[in-house]
Amino acid sequence: MRAPARLLALLLACAVGSAGCSSQAPAGTYHAADISSIMPALSFHLIGPGGQPITEQFVRGKTTILYFGYTHCPDECPTTLARLSAALRMLGPAANQIRVLFVSVDPQRDSPPVLAQYAHYFAPQVEGASGTDAQLTALTKRYRVAYRRDPPDAHGDYAVYHSSAVFVFDADGRARLLVPDTENPTQLAQDLSTLSAG
């Protein structure tokens, strides 16, 4: 009888298939979540410092930390950027091999000079960038994060919603880590040195 063998093979295939569907990445030595196998490599078209168009080549060869926000952000962005720059300071000279790409989702208010001033206030490795709505949509879609701007009120003020995700890419642009907002600078510094060592 060949039918039972076929049944068994099919069941096995289903089991393997579903395991492949939901398999967990092996537990790494990172505090952050390992996203190596699940997120795409770094790729973007944005407007960089000086208003020049930039692509992923802008940060190629450096470990890159990608974070979305806006300079008028009252709490989350300064807190996160302060946390990131504290980790960079702990790393000392090794931090020169790291870039923080702060992508503003509020290009109307965050012109390149405004962004550059804001970014360098935190650390020399922080670079500000922004882009057209189409460019920002493409990038946020790629990394499955949301952003939204409310219509301006009578004073021209408006709220901006953005993700709190901090993505880390290695020097080759591969997606490696997703840093939760509970991770402190010491843990982040450890993660970054483990990443550059590996």
Place this chain on the structure above:
Amino acid sequence: MSLLRWLLPWDFSVTVLTCCLTFVLLYARGVHRSRQSGTAAPARWRQSLFYLGMLLIYIPLQTRYDYFAQHMFWMHRLQHFLLHDFASLMVALAFPWPVLGAGLPSRWHAPLRRLWQSAPLRATYAILTQPLIAFTLFVGLIYLWLWPSVHFRAMLSLREYKCMNWSVAVDGLLFWSLILDPRSKAEGAAMHLGPRIFLALLTMVPETIIGAYLSLHQGVVYTVYAVCGRLWPVDAVTDQQLGGLIVWIPASMMCSFAALIVLRRWMYHDELVRSRGRVVATVAGGAATRPFPAVARTAAALPAAAAAVTGTALDLPALAGEP
């Protein structure tokens, strides 16, 4: 224009578009051809159910709605409710399979029939329609994709996200087709009517448990929405509770709705057997076939039951053997 905006793809997927378009075009062609050839086209309510069901599968999979579902937990649950419980139930209730077959080019019929009757496909069908496996798949998929670590990955990885949505849509279609099959077991349905009612009601239990847990739990189980950003400033626990309520109430409701449809069918089935017994007892021979159109007309008042009656009427030779 704004309506078009809601129907145009957000994250364009060739597979979704091709599958939905193929189904709809084949169905339309099947209806047209059965009209032309003089065979009965499916009832209008059945056609509407099919088209509406397909639209409600297309919208959450392909349009801008998908973007909302990626960033709000309750909208994600609503998406799965549509794919897994609501739209797939509508399509299954329409029982489009014979019409889709009729929509295929005639020269494909024989090879496809041979393919369908081949051992591997028969075995797959037998496995998937085995009640315990069908139940485990249907409920298991809800639990699998709601498992916190699996859910976290699925919301970040495009591949796993697609795998998740496809799996719930396809399994929804499979499960509801099994439960709502208008044919009797003797005509090729995988299950008797009674066990189908039991199975539909049984799925309510695990759905209620996980729905109630998420609705009443005070801690945040799914952190990924905070990481990737919510579209509105909604509290994480509120978002989670709303999502839980969708699993708890509407999803369970669809199970009882399906059970009621099958119960209705079962009652008609019994009525037919009884009335047939009476007819056979009073009227002799060939005249016994006459009362059936009348019964079918009465039953047509309730669309779902009409399908059952058509099914049972065809099942007479098989029933004749029963006491």
